[in-house]
Amino acid sequence: MAEVEGKSRIAIVGGGLVGALAACFFAKRDHQVIIYEYRSDLRVEDSSGQSINLALSFRGREALKAVGLEDILVKQHGTCMRGRMLHDKKGKLKEVLYDSVKGNCIYSISRRHLNIILLDAAEKYPKVQINFNKKLVNADLEKGKMKFFNMKTGGIEDAEADLIIGADGAYSKVRKIMAKRPLFDCAQTYIEHGYVELSVPSGKNNEFAMTGNNLHIWPRGEFMMTSLPNEDHTFTGNLFAPFHVLENLNTPVALLEFYAEHFPDFLQLIGEQRLVQQFFEKNPQTLISIKCKPYHVGKTALIVGDAAHAMVPFYAQGMNAGFEDILLLDELMECYNSDFAKILPKFSELRCDDGHAICDLAMYNYLEMRDLVTRKSFLLRKFVDKVLYTFFPNSWVPLYSSVHFTRISFRDCISYKKWQDKVLRLSLWCFAIFFVAILAISLS
Structure with a gap:
């Protein structure tokens, strides 16, 4: 495989949000990048179809900031959402702020607008080339060789790269090829x-x-x-x-x-x-969750974003987690001087369990959003979190805030939530014992 002026030739399969952002990061480090996207250029014709709106939060913003795109997206195309507005059957409203202590918010953003901005940003780098209407049909991931079906001409085209990045979504072809390898674990779950x-x-x-x-x-x-x-x-x-x-x-x-x-x-x-x-314009869409491990093959292939950890949309972290994948990858490139033999295994080590954790959190949050938010026990817990977060903002961070407004690993977010639950249960028991003791003394 040919080196280009001492830098690597990177093939990114998938020209969606994560793939376009990855191109910016690799090009910024002077690697030659070729994106292969099976759809047409949405800037020319709208092929985006139905999709859930995106919610941009801290993890995604940090990745966009690193390539100079945060301000244009947040200030020009983002709509601030400061909290949930709950509607009951009678139309009564109740607002639940995301962060009443520090005032953090998340931003609603159009997938189409974001995709256009990222594609435009990627194309500004001289070493980025975007090939549309190219569908991956097979690949030798160890050798970096690929075959693409040209959806315009109907022909098969060969391609070669030093590193293949699979950013081709929940139904990733790159992941399916990886799944044929021994010791690759993969599970998909369609929710009902x-x-x-x-x-x-x-x-x-x-x-x-x-x-x-x-x-x-x-x-x-x-x-x-x-x-x-x-x-x-x-x-x-x-x-x-x-x-x-x-x-x-x-x-x-x-x-x-x-x-x-x-x-x-x-x-x-x-x-x-x-x-x-x-x-009745379209049929209802399905929702899938993907967990797999590892995310890499040697030093020549890696899956990121939904290809690695597709999740249901209820924690609004699919895009943010995908963007954080690329930010982590860039941090590892800085640490290991773009030595992919070291970078890719380390990425899997740091990210696989985190990917599983956020998939689990997304599943849980569906239950919270459709049911728990109306329960008094849930609202009481939110109130306790708010009080403790107000007085101990650096020591008691609610689960939602740790996921959306920090870069604490998703595994640690869950572990910290379990610790908080344990502390509250213990405090409740201590209070109950104290109350019973006082009551006993007063009656004696």
């Missing part, structure tokens, strides 16, 4: 819930129809609605529900009755005609 995307128009005078600085949630136990604000003052909403529920919404009458019963205020915002039209 799907989603349908809906768009809420702007309100009067082109203003937000609801509060524009919140993630809106309609928790209903078994299912829920969410809605994220967009920079054009519309909202991107999603109904998440078990497939047996979605399958019963098979006529306009059934759909309207369902929304009138469970989401009457949302129905009023979107309107009956628009709801029916959008709901």
Whole structure:
């Protein structure tokens, strides 16, 4: 495999968000980068399809900052969300701030806008080349050899690289090739819930129809609605529900009755005609979680982002975790002077268990969003977290804050939450024993 002026030739399979960001990081270190993307250039034709809005938080922002893109995305294209706005069936609202102590927030951002900005940024580097309509059909990962199907001409094309980066999403071809190797563990889980995307128009005078600085949630136990604000003052909403529920919404009458019963205020915002039209435009989408290990093959191949750790979207960390993958990879390149024989095994060592941890957290957060947020026990725990976080901001960091507003490893976030639970249980027992002792003394 040819070296280019002492630098490596990097092939990135997948020109989505993580792949485009990876190209920027490698090019910044003067490596030659070629992106192979099976879709058409979305800057020319919109091939993005249905997708859940993205929520940008600290991990993702740190990666974007490292290539000079944080400000343009946050200030020009991001819509600040300071907390959850909970809607009950009667339309009563309750705001739960993400960080009432330090004022941290997350940003709603359009996947399409973000993808365009990252592709444009990657192409500004002279050593980045983007090839669209190229679908990977096979690869020898040890030798760095690949075969691509040209979706324009119908021909097969050969390619070669020193390092193959699989950033080709949850249904990654690179991961499937890795899965044929011995000692590669991989598990995929489809949850029994799907989603349908809906768009809420702007309100009067082109203003937000609801509060524009919140993630809106309609928790209903078994299912829920969410809605994220967009920079054009519309909202991107999603109904998440078990497939047996979605399958019963098979006529306009059934759909309207369902929304009138469970989401009457949302129905009023979107309107009956628009709801029916959008709901039946496409079939409900599936939600998948992927855990695998290791993430690398020798010094010649690596999977990142959803290819390595696809997760359900309920912790809003899929993109952020993918971006942090690239930031970690860049930090290891700095540490090991781009020696991929050392970098790739270390990446797997540091990241695999973290990838499993955030997949588990994302699963848990679906239960929290659709059900637990309405329970008094959950709200009490949030209140206790808030009080302790207020008085001990550096010692008692709530789970949500540690995940969204720090770069503490996801494993450590879970371990810290377990420690907090243990402390609170012990404190409760001590208080109960003390109360019983006082009561006994007063009665004696």
